[in-house]
Amino acid sequence: MLRIICILTLSCLIALPASAQTGYTKWSPPGSGNDNGEVQSFVDRLNKLVDEAEKAKAADPRFLRDLRDLANGFNRPWQSPVLNDSFTDGDFTRSPVWVVRSGTYRIEQNWGLRSEGQSGTRQQQSNQTVDGKDAAVAILGALLGAASGQQTQNGTSTTTTSGPAVITTSAAISNAFALTLEFSSWKAQGQFAIGPYQGENPDNGYRLVYSPGQPLELQRLSARRGTAVIERGQSAITIEDQKTHRLEWTRQTSGQMQVMLDGKEVLKVTDVAFRDAFSGLAVSNADSDIIVHSVGILGVR
Template identity: 40%
Template sequence: MKKLLLGMALCLISFQLHASEARYSSWSDPNKEVSQNTDALKNMIRELNDLVNEAEQARAADPRFLQDLKNLTNRYGQTTVPRVALQDDFADGNFTENPVWQVVSGKYWIEKGYGLRSFVDGSSTTSNAESSSARKVSKEELLIGVLGAVLGGKTQSQPQEQTQDTSVVSVAEIYTDQAISNSFEIDMDMSSWVAAGHLEFGPYQGTNRQTGYRLVYQGGQSPALQLVRHYSNSAAVVARYDTLKLEDQKNHKLVWKRGSGGRITVRVDDTVVIDVNDHSFKDDFTGFILTNKKGDFTVKSISILNAQ
């Protein structure tokens, strides 16, 4: 028995020595292999989703088979863990850092207990330049002007009345530069306090912030919600939802998702209001923009998750 135990101990020691030699003989970064495999899986799922969508539009295969493929890619596509691109509940009372929001026009402020707020009344008045050019010239001013020209400019007219610039800002716009993947999830708690409001928001590409998706909410109108595809010089409506009313002075939960296959869904308070496929933008987005064109809106919190 002792010889047997000794033999087993020697075998165990020999095995450990060989394992140690094998362990330290060569080294490769396992994270690199996992990352490469994950990227390959993502690319395969993205390409397969594109093929399924094309086959669906061309009616090139049995719809049940295409649905099975969609379910398969969705199941494996959801194994990737989203990472936070942006998260802000404005509880610190400051929107100028962590993350940094930049106001382009209008006024934004933190309403304690409510979040990021902006108000635009939507009215317009004549600007100072327009009122100056449209102001009629009196006969006295014309006579003084003629005399001044005859006398070589020695005669001066009476001081003109200074008109005050009563123009108002027609848009309140704010944005934040944050890297947002092509597939994303935007969760936003918001409230609307004035009827017939007009709010636009979404991810953008490039430094001019013109290219990207916009969700356009117009209270009291039909359609009340539109998904718009924006380019620098053009725009097109991708989907619409006719009836939606948020002017009850309560927070509403909006969840906007875009999958790797181009499927876009928008839920408002657990109700799906938009479900559409769009493959317009292939590159990642560079930031998020919020534009109040009319109304009194408050964003209590917002988070953006990168899905890849």
């Protein structure tokens, strides 16, 4: 058994595409080339043999663990296109259908899906003096303002806007997935988040959160248990250069997740709280200015 595993491992490494050997090749979308399929076939066979060896105790456990880690380094199970939208048609309400749950989203021509979110409290100053007969009108106005969510205090009108701007799209996303996001940030404040959710409620799932000047954060959302931070990056990130940045978020069948930003790993963690498939993708924006140029998801067959 051990001999077979070693032979298969060497075969897998020899069969790696030229890109893995030289670092340079013509770019193609993940999962689109025949080389990827061949390597994935080797990885699947190797993992199966490691499983059998573990059960039969046919080799040192540490060796098998290292072997599995090696195989997982080339594991790319995501082969099935699930979502692909670059918003070039100028309409986010079809093909695929995005639904605005709160706030405002629009298509910025030649750029993509844009949200200039507003949250918190906005104040408008008024120096108008109220006296005499206008007092009754002022009192009535104050009562009406309170009923509509506005309060008048010392001539200051305060309107409270609750929650971030949220937009979602339905998609049958497997539990293991590869998400690619190209986006740009235009304001060094607020918070932008993206992630898959389960069921009808977008508050059940994972969120990858970007706050300018802070490390990336991976959150687990539950409508019943609230929000928990399961991992936080080591380095602060600031990308308000109005350039397009590429984020790649992968999740293995084991629950291991890795996040790359512009080719550099910024997060890696394993979480198995969600074991079933996801039903959609949610994007939220709280007082930041974000343009989503494109988003794509690959799933597991």
